[in-house]
Amino acid sequence: MKVALWKIAHARSGDKADRADIGLFAFDAETYAVLKREVTRERLAAHFAGFNTGPVELWPLDNILALKIVLNGALQGGAARSLRMDNLGKNVAAQLLRMEIEAPADLPRLLVK
């Protein structure tokens, strides 16, 4: 079924020059395996189309159940020349948590009430 990332993961983002970078974290190993499979560079590029102008980079970190995502060209040249309200890209992680992926209905976080 379709599941939005905010229901099964947490994330923080920051900036370096024109790059927005995001750490995406599964709460458990089962969900991490799903994130690794579903959150691909192609999906990320589509999710941030129009926002990010450069290539997307992605690294899985099995030791901390995390994906490291870098959007190379998401900040209008950098925080000090950006015209945006969110010039520091602090909310790029929130944007990511709105992405929907295909996931089993019985992931641990989905069963917690």
Place this chain on the structure above:
Amino acid sequence: MKTIRVGAGLGFYGDSWRPVRASIERGGVQYIASDHLSELTLAILQKDRQKDPAAGYARDAVPMLTELWPLAAKHGVKFVLNAGGLNPQGAREAIARAFRDKGWKARIATVSGDSVLERLDELRAAGEPLAHMDTGAGISGVRDRMLFANAYLGAQPIAEALARGADIVLTGRVADAALTLGPLAYEFGWKWDDWDRMAAGLTLGHLLECSGQGSGGNFGSAGEWAKVPDYAHLGYPIAEVSEDGSALFTKPPGTGGRVSFDTIRQQLLYEVHDPHAYVSPDVVLDMGTIRFDDEGNDRVRISGASGAARPTKLKIVAGYQDGWMGTGLIGFAWPEAYAKCAKSAQIIQTLVEERGWAVEDTNVEYIGYDSLLGANADPTYRDQLNECFLRMTIRTKDRRVADGFGRMFPWLGLSGPPYVGSMKGIQPAKELLGIWPTLISREIVEKNVRIEIENI
């Protein structure tokens, strides 16, 4: 077995130092590592220095140390701060004045030599390309507009200043994590080519450099953020480090916030590019081998960082003048709050075009709707919003256009759509800066690094 406790100071210029008191009083720290500089801060300090040559440092270091020094001295706590900014000697003078007024004594070191702005032409002549790290563009197009250019120095000069007995080490631009790695390398006598220990110290410095973000602040999540206890009294993180570089990561007892597997792994990856090659002046860190063992009760064991040899080049961050931003803000209440904002944006756009202003970019955002989420905002309730604010910004090379843009908006109050709010003044033109990251051979910078010590 000897352990060293390093506590986080500030995480940016303007951060609160109130939580540092708990780290000194109850956290058992020997060092406070305080990070006052972001990529942008040097631009702010450059403007200060243009107005006053004695300025150019992070001024919050003066009241911070004035408030905390008696307590720190009593507990034998030393401070390592990059608050020197563009003028570490100026920072020392300001702190020395404040201390002398109170009759306090301290041994203060400054670390300088990171600025290369005045040497850019010499460096190019010597064969340093200074091309943009990411785009490869040459520097000549922006050279005349450069406002600052500083190399990120590493931990060695900090360790040396401590070895010479400094109580307070004031640096200019150093890698943020060097503020922690310096004291650790000094205390344990780590060898500078012991890459795994360097990597361990860098990891801990990185976890400490954003103050409350290492102990439950800005915990990016839906719902979980609300379970972080007592934000009002959030304690800054502390690393209790052993000689082998492993550490217990925690925070002072009786403070708010949370140190857990979840909160610190968010900070580990924060503002990191390739996590298998996190480049610092002292070591290249691979985060893929780090272990976090959460013991509960705000205690996480950290081990396993691995390092590779430090880079032969140092990173420079430079900033150049890159035009002006004009800003207009106007809000409307229901009904049709969003539609009225959109109409206002059209009206302003028409007038800008009629005037023939040279505008390079226009940015239209709706505060209360999409100003933080952009195209990922959910449109379901867009047309039923209780209220909405139009924020419209332009980029222009002409400062007068940027100023004039903001002045267009108040007129809408009487001659535009109804139920207007927020006539709270006009926003003046804001100077925009481009950041120019580049690389330079480290020996060219390091031969100019100076450590000065003064007893006051």
